[in-house]
Amino acid sequence: IQVNMTTLSNLTSKSPAFLLTALPGFQAAHGWISIPFCGLYAVALSGNSMILSIVITQHSLHEPMYYLLSILSATDLGLTVSTMSTTLGVLWFDAIEITLDACIIQMFFLHGFTATESGVLVAMAFDRYVAVCNPLRYTTILTNYRIIQMGLLMILRTVVLLLPLLLLLKLLSFYPVNVLSHSYCYHPDVIKLAHSDTQANSIYGLVGLVLTTGIDIPCIILSYILIIHSVLNIASPEERYKVFSTCVSHIGAVAVFYIPMIILSFVHRYGRSFPKVVHSVMANVYLILSPMLNPIIYSVKTKQIRKSILSLLLTR
Template identity: 45%
Template sequence: MLAPNNITDKQPAFIFIGIPGLENLHIWISIPFCLLYFMALMGNSVLLLLVKTEQSLHEPQFYFLAMLALTDLGLSLSTLPTVLGTFWIGAPQIGLPACLTQMFFIHTLSSVESGILVAMAFDRLVAICFPLSYPRILTSHAIVCLSGVAFIRGAVLLVPLPFFLSNFSFCRDNILSHSYCYYSDLLTLACGDITFSSAYGMIFVLCTFVVDALFIIISYLKILITVLRLGASDRGLRSMQTCACHLCTVLIFYLPLISLAVMHRYTPGTPPLLYATMSNIYLLLTPLLNPLVYSLKSRQIQATLQRRFWVQRVTAGE
């Protein structure tokens, strides 16, 4: 294990903890991790391909789904090198520049995903509560604008974080609690006054995830009121079915995110094993489960997969 960083060290190195107490089993743990990463990459790639090539999926809700899949691909590729390096290759060390780069992409893509979930909630709100105005509101220009705002907001708000950390010296133990670089984790290792950096991190959370979560909640309250007014009609049932996928995706994304943020800020005595478990759930299972949820819940995606599979099977049989 590396020694603690010297306070004058300009380029400190950090060590990922992996799963504490199971260091001897890391090579075996890497096997399911490799499988999960492969499934996440394949699932999101298939979704992107379906939305691009299938004419019936050329609708706003599926365009947003494609952007969600693209973001999940980015998250998986951002964490894959250090996670597999820690568990499979046994090379858990990373330098500060690489760590800050990974941290920027992880947090930026998480913010972008949150923004896309808001756009998807807005899409469902307009489709269910204002169906006659849907084609006029959700135009191609509106889709590009909503997606662009999500990407720009994430990148602009996250740019200062690497600069904050690069100006600190790291004189404490250089062991990180996760298998990737996380802002709060790095900040706890920094020496000096971190009040401003910590406050900015809190402001970022409030301006992105909290605001996004409130908008999603308000949107679905409005949707619920509209559906209750429709009663047990076919339109009401279809409306609930189209919202089920998005609600599952929201829960999959926000529950691990909130749990991890709460543990970092308010429960410093949390066992390292729980930290490691929650961090892997946050950035590994989310990209994996999103394609599965939409494949199992969306009738249009199911029909597209069945049709393509049937055509390929018939062609192979001939």
């Protein structure tokens, strides 16, 4: 029996099946649960598409700040689409099975867009630092060529760090059927289901995390320390408020991206005793909150974006 089980494990580990989970315990209500999900996805897709469209078409928005905002919107669109298909597939059609190769492809886009968005937020923090601390050199420092360089650097960093991490999954052995905690493939969720040594995966994953989030968050914090120091040197309280208000949208984008990410990481690491539905809810909040709220934040707090959107809607 032991030999047969070992043989079966070796055969099936080459093409294991993974079962997606939407909200554990609420399978009977998937149809109703899909309604708010569809609403959230619609807001995320329409909001980011609108911002991307107006930045491309409105010549008055052809500035470094808005170029970076358009990259952020494109990243949010990619992040939304990368999980929407499997999430709605589970809720609408009970399509819960996914292969390892499909899982790896989804993780590449999911984690890739996440790492890229983190890099975009760093670039936007640098943009705000230059605008506040070196306003006279803003146009000479943040040229179109420099924006393209930063965009290519973000993509290169993502691909170089992510490809080896995901290809290492192909070397692991999995049981024939593996139940995931979410409605999409998430690397920490997949890795804990392996029944072979995952030390190399964990080490490389930690290195990748340090070289992305571990560098990006301190860079953003440092940028705002320098910004606050510069703002405090302004004598007029009105001028202080006016200058600092230009950073409010970016601070909001940073908060809605990193706070759910940190909470989800803690839930995965220390919340194993939590109900599975908590893991699923936090995972969905983490991925949908930022794409949904970023267009709203920038539409409300950025005058030029708000005017352009209103002009576009009134014209239509």
